Amino acid sequence: MDISFDVSLVKGVKVITILGKKVNYENLNEMEEEIFREVEGEERNFILDLSQVVQIDSFALGFIMNLYRRVMEKGGILVLVSAHPRVRAVLGMARVDEVIKVYETKKEALDGLSK
16 A cells, blocks of 8 residues: 655644555665654654555654654754554554654644654
8 A cells, every 4th residue: 555645834843744554664764764854854842644655564663753753853842743543552552652742733732743
């Protein structure tokens, strides 16, 4: 299954929205570097919107943690939006949610970043 991503700027926060249901090694590998380049701009705070995603694998978890590290190195904040219970469960089992704040909606994430 193919996936893509969309980038928008909302209230000074770069929002990277994953467009696809499954994020895994096969499809993420193709666009991983493109997403990492989005972090190289002047924005410091980012939302990775996974709200359309229903399944992620260990490669996707590694990607999220690498993205988090890159954002932290530039003094920024990365938060996640994930409404699907399976994705939230995987994030919880891998303890990603103990390192990166996970919100239910993009609005909640934007409000959280503005505090």
